[in-house]
Amino acid sequence: MENLTVLLIFVSIRIASVFLTQTYFVPDEYWQSIEVAHKIVFDYGYLTWEWINGIRSYIHPLIFAVLYKCLELTGLDNPHALIYGPKILQALLSAYSDLCFYKWSGSKKWSVFIISSSWFWFYTGSRTLINSFECALSTIALNQFPWPGKGKDDNNKFIALIAILFAIRPTGIILWIPLCLYHLTIIKTGIMKTVFLRYMPIGLLVLTISTLLDSWMHGSFLVTGYEFVKYNFYYNIGEFYGSHPWHWYLSSGIPAIFGINLIPFVIATIVVLKNRQVYPNELILLGTVVFTVIVYSCLPHKEFRFLLPLLPIVFYISSRFLSSWSRKANTILLWAVAIIIFTGNLGPTWYFSFAHQRGTLDVMDPLREIASNDTSNKHFLFLMPCHSTPYYSHLHVNVSSRFLTCEPNFNKSNTHYIDEADTFYNNPNVWLRQHYPPNGTLPSHIIMFDSLAAGVSDILSRYKLTHQIFHTSFPTSRIGRFVLIHELLSKI
Numbered sequence: 001m002e003n004l005t006v007l008l009i010f011v012s013i014r015i016a017s018v019f020l021t022q023t024y025f026v027p028d029e030y031w032q033s034i035e036v037a038h039k040i041v042f043d044y045g046y047l048t049w050e051w052i053n054g055i056r057s058y059i060h061p062l063i064f065a066v067l068y069k070c071l072e073l074t075g076l077d078n079p080h081a082l083i084y085g086p087k088i089l090q091a092l093l094s095a096y097s098d099l100c101f102y103k104w105s106g107s108k109k110w111s112v113f114i115i116s117s118s119w120f121w122f123y124t125g126s127r128t129l130i131n132s133f134e135c136a137l138s139t140i141a142l143n144q145f146p147w148p149g150k151g152k153d154d155n156n157k158f159i160a161l162i163a164i165l166f167a168i169r170p171t172g173i174i175l176w177i178p179l180c181l182y183h184l185t186i187i188k189t190g191i192m193k194t195v196f197l198r199y200m201p202i203g204l205l206v207l208t209i210s211t212l213l214d215s216w217m218h219g220s221f222l223v224t225g226y227e228f229v230k231y232n233f234y235y236n237i238g239e240f241y242g243s244h245p246w247h248w249y250l251s252s253g254i255p256a257i258f259g260i261n262l263i264p265f266v267i268a269t270i271v272v273l274k275n276r277q278v279y280p281n282e283l284i285l286l287g288t289v290v291f292t293v294i295v296y297s298c299l300p301h302k303e304f305r306f307l308l309p310l311l312p313i314v315f316y317i318s319s320r321f322l323s324s325w326s327r328k329a330n331t332i333l334l335w336a337v338a339i340i341i342f343t344g345n346l347g348p349t350w351y352f353s354f355a356h357q358r359g360t361l362d363v364m365d366p367l368r369e370i371a372s373n374d375t376s377n378k379h380f381l382f383l384m385p386c387h388s389t390p391y392y393s394h395l396h397v398n399v400s401s402r403f404l405t406c407e408p409n410f411n412k413s414n415t416h417y418i419d420e421a422d423t424f425y426n427n428p429n430v431w432l433r434q435h436y437p438p439n440g441t442l443p444s445h446i447i448m449f450d451s452l453a454a455g456v457s458d459i460l461s462r463y464k465l466t467h468q469i470f471h472t473s474f475p476t477s478r479i480g481r482f483v484l485i486h487e488l489l490s491k492i
Helices: 002-020 028-042 059-073 079-104 109-117 119-124 130-144 157-168 170-186 191-218 224-234 248-274 280-298 304-326 331-355 364-373 420-426 428-435 450-460
Strands: 379-383 400-403 445-449 463-470 482-488
Touching: 002 079, 002 109, 002 119, 002 331, 028 059, 028 079, 028 130, 059 079, 059 157, 059 191, 079 109, 079 130, 079 304, 109 304, 109 331, 119 130, 119 248, 119 304, 119 331, 130 157, 130 170, 130 304, 157 170, 157 191, 157 224, 170 191, 170 224, 170 280, 170 304, 191 224, 248 280, 248 304, 248 331, 280 304, 364 445, 364 463, 364 482, 420 428, 428 450, 445 450, 450 463, 450 482
Parallel strands: 379 400, 379 445
Antiparallel strands: 445 482, 463 482
16 A cells, blocks of 8 residues: 555656656657657658667657557547657656665655655656666666565566666666676576576577567668667767767766755765675665766766666665664754755756746647648748757648758768758858759748847748747857747748
8 A cells, every 4th residue: 555655656746747847858859769659650750860770779669659559540649649648658657667766765755755856857757768768667677686685586577677778778788787797796596507597598588579670660680789889889979969078977967967966875875885884785886876977987978868777776875874864863954954855956847847948849839730721831941950849749740841950970981071950050041042042942931049040031031930939048059049930921
């Protein structure tokens, strides 16, 4: 009964995040999941180069494709169902992973509080990101891990989950390398026997199934893990999409995503290190955090979302420490700490979930209405950094449209390669004259950030502004404060 109550709390919070999180985070939330699912089921849409070249596994988007197919067969495939349905699926998985975290943490009240109040998990827990899916599966696997002193049987469930994680995202194995090595030191059946009779058969089975699935969906034989490694290391595509200094995770990434929760974690870390023999499980978890951060720090391309699987580990250590501390603390101090943690998470939860970067999602509503009226005479041109908005998964109308692409350089001999988006921003008017000459056919609607408007005033003289939608309070050279929709005055 207690577990059911806790699960209902987690479900309520995650479902709330589905509707309260109204902002854009990263392109992969759409372009590597539900856009792929939409293309599979409805046979129109756009597949990015990752899917053309076969470096992504279809396991994740097929989950949403099954949902889309069910909606199509029942006639319920309206845009709102297509937008919120996948988010609800992810939210339910995240809620179940929260319950697993609660059990793993020893059913502590602080574990419920810490994971429920985390701003970054609220912000990402219902998003259709592969990283959110990975974090949820990792949390479930951590609960299945046979931790010494926990009374958990040494079964194959966590090994199967790790194999699935590796199949859908090869870098997901980084976090599990130290934990699997630790597992081999605590088992009673022998290292070689465990490796050859458990790890390898399960891994090969999952690899075979995922390879057959991906080959079938791709139309030719391929191993996505191999293609992923080839393109990321041989072509170094990660660095193409941005690089950061080695200390970025320490100086920016970790402080940002953990926020106020970093304080109890640091204190707990000191306690664990001073009493290493008392906290063997916490010690190996700290080692896992250090190992993962070191490996990720060596990779040039860094993002906040890559740290998502570390959330349950950090929160486990923090909540266990707070539970121990609260038994000695007086009521006033206990409530003061809880209020500080809650309010410290409340600000970023509201700002990033509701205010920051919402325009590129809000703009899809009027565009969908415009496209639904008459698709034959509509053509949308998105003059924005590539993948700034969702696409057909939010339009659900087969309207002609175009956006600025940003495919990486696959020709290593071409050292002067510039993608289409950069080419456009280097000289917008030249690009527009080449693709939309004065006497040619112009798009019916141009979607852009207000920061670009002055640079393309020539072509905008033929358009009228119909929508100005707030996006962010912190504009940059390419990302403006508002998203604008311009409509062609007349065909020229």
